[in-house]
Amino acid sequence: MMYCTDLIKYMEDWAPPGVAWERDNVGLQVGSGKTKVKNILLSLELNEEVLNEAISKNCNFIFTHHPFIFNPIKKLDFDKDEKSSLIEKLIKNDITVFSAHTNLDFTKEGVSFELANVIGLEKQQFLANQESNQFKLVAFVPKENLDEVSKAIFEAGGGIIGEYSNCSYRLQGHGTFLSSENANPAIGEKETLQKVDEIRLEVLVDSWKINKVTKALISAHPYEEPAFDVYPLKNKNVNYGYGVIGILAAPMNTEDFLTHVCKTLKTDSVRHSIVNNDTISKVAVCGGSGSDLLKKAIKLKADAFVTADIKYHSFEEAKDKILFVDAGHYETEIHVLNIVQKKLKKFINDNEINIYKFEGSTNPVKFFKM
Numbered sequence: 001m002m003y004c005t006d007l008i009k010y011m012e013d014w015a016p017p018g019v020a021w022e023r024d025n026v027g028l029q030v031g032s033g034k035t036k037v038k039n040i041l042l043s044l045e046l047n048e049e050v051l052n053e054a055i056s057k058n059c060n061f062i063f064t065h066h067p068f069i070f071n072p073i074k075k076l077d078f079d080k081d082e083k084s085s086l087i088e089k090l091i092k093n094d095i096t097v098f099s100a101h102t103n104l105d106f107t108k109e110g111v112s113f114e115l116a117n118v119i120g121l122e123k124q125q126f127l128a129n130q131e132s133n134q135f136k137l138v139a140f141v142p143k144e145n146l147d148e149v150s151k152a153i154f155e156a157g158g159g160i161i162g163e164y165s166n167c168s169y170r171l172q173g174h175g176t177f178l179s180s181e182n183a184n185p186a187i188g189e190k191e192t193l194q195k196v197d198e199i200r201l202e203v204l205v206d207s208w209k210i211n212k213v214t215k216a217l218i219s220a221h222p223y224e225e226p227a228f229d230v231y232p233l234k235n236k237n238v239n240y241g242y243g244v245i246g247i248l249a250a251p252m253n254t255e256d257f258l259t260h261v262c263k264t265l266k267t268d269s270v271r272h273s274i275v276n277n278d279t280i281s282k283v284a285v286c287g288g289s290g291s292d293l294l295k296k297a298i299k300l301k302a303d304a305f306v307t308a309d310i311k312y313h314s315f316e317e318a319k320d321k322i323l324f325v326d327a328g329h330y331e332t333e334i335h336v337l338n339i340v341q342k343k344l345k346k347f348i349n350d351n352e353i354n355i356y357k358f359e360g361s362t363n364p365v366k367f368f369k370m
Contacts, residue, residue: 002348004061004096005033007040010347011063011100015110018208019130019240020103029068030087031096037061040344042337043358044330046097048082050358051089057356060095063340065111065333067099104336105242106130109343111287111336112244118264118335119285119306121246127284128243128296129236133207139217139228140175140198142187150201152220157209162238169202175227186222206237243286243293243307245300251281254323261306265331269367273315273324280304280323287332298322308332330363 008028020026041059043050045066054062069083076084090097104110116124137158141149150168153159159167175198179185188194205213210230218226252260257280261270283304284297290307291314297305304323308331318324337357344355 002037002350002353003033004031004035004037004098007037007061007344007347008033008098010344011098012103014343015100015103015107016206016208017103018206019106019133020101024102025067025070026099026101026103029064029097029099030090031094033096035060035094035096037348037353039354039356041356041358042340043362044334044337045362046086047362048086049360050362051086051095053356053358053360054095055093057354059354059356060093062095062097063344064097064099065101065104065336067101068097105287106240108239109339111333112242112285112290114336114339115285115287115306115332116244116246116283119261119283120249120264121244121283121285122249124244124246126238126241126243127245127286127293127300129238129241131236132232132234133240134233134235134237135205135207135210136231136233137203137205137210137213137217137228138231139201139203139221139226140173141201141226142175142222143172143197143199145220145222146170146199146201149217149220150203152216153201153203153213156213156216158203158205158213158216160206160239161204167204171200171202173198173200184224186224204233204235206239243284243290243297245282245284245297245302248281248283251279253278254280257304257323258325261325261327265327265335267328267331268369270328271310271315271326273318273322274320275323276320277303277323285332287336288329294318294322294324306332328363328365330361330365334363 017026039057039059040061041054042063046064046068078085078088154166161167175196178193179190181190183190187196280303282302284302286293286307289309291310298321302322306325306327308326308329310326315324341355
């Protein structure tokens with residue numbers, strides 16, 4: 001039996017809300033996590049057409065990339081306001097809506113990684129890593145309790161670096177303490193100075209996990225008053241970042257590359273900067289609005305940078321430095337539904353629960369051709 005809260009936990013373990021843009025509104029949008037999942041519908045955003053398809057396919061869980069509720073709702077007018085009427089319809093049909101937005105943009109296998117896969121980039125890595133969102137947790141643990149305490153820290157999410165887990169550093173030393181008459185020391189007698197063989201245990205922890213990890217440490221530690229330190233770090237976070245950079249399987253000339261982008265992203269046209277380099281091999285990508293990463297792409301000597309929502313002066317800045325390609329916001333993000341569907345199928349492993357992708361298009365941008 002699968003509940004909405006199970007899906008939400010799985011998605012947020014993959015794309016933690018803590019990595020999202022601070023002004024974003026990710027997570028549960030409407031509904032209840034306590035509802036048993038029937039079927040699931042995936043869409044880039046929610047509108048009436050998407051909701052009608054969910055109802056027709058007996059889906060009571062809708063995943064969207066763009067948050068259904070982004071700005072505060074001041075009133076619910078079911079008769080005059082479109083969003084309000086959608087909320088009414090969601091509630092009446094007992095449908096839960098969940099959104100993973102910038103947290104899915106900034107995580108491995110997320111929006112930009114799937115865009116890189118579609119374009120066919122190899123040797124993928126973040127174009128820029130997030131930074132200053134980690135702590136170093138240092139705990140002092142009796143030798144005989146080290147395995148128990150470190151296990152609790154790791155299970156709570158500490159000690160993950162890239163593709164490695166259970167990462168720690170351990171240094172042997174001695175701890176001293178003198179308990180008062182009101183204490184209940186785990187080692188030694190009250191009001192007696194103790195000297196204990198201890199291990200200095202150091203673990204890297206993401207900022208949004210630090211409370212959970214420290215609680216696990218305190219719970220597993222034998223001491224009545226465990227000694228530990230939490231240090232903020234300036235490190236780049238290898239697990240989360242912005243955009244992707246990689247290499248094409250074989251170099252292309254500019255025209256062939258632009259044709260390739262159009263075909264793989266299923267669009268008839270793209271906008272691009274003026275370039276004097278006709279060989280495209282190293283390519284940066286960022287699903288959605290990625291213009292802020294232009295200087296980083298140039299610094300890393302990318303031949304092309306594919307993103308969306310590029311302004312006029314950004315094209316000027318890219319001139320003769322990099323092939324800067326605006327392939328459309330919808331066109332660079334819609335492919336993430338493929339990996340979401342794949343991951344949810346593997347997680348659920350239940351043939352009775354269907355996972356559909358919305359059959360239509362929610363793209364608000366249309367093109368006129370003469």
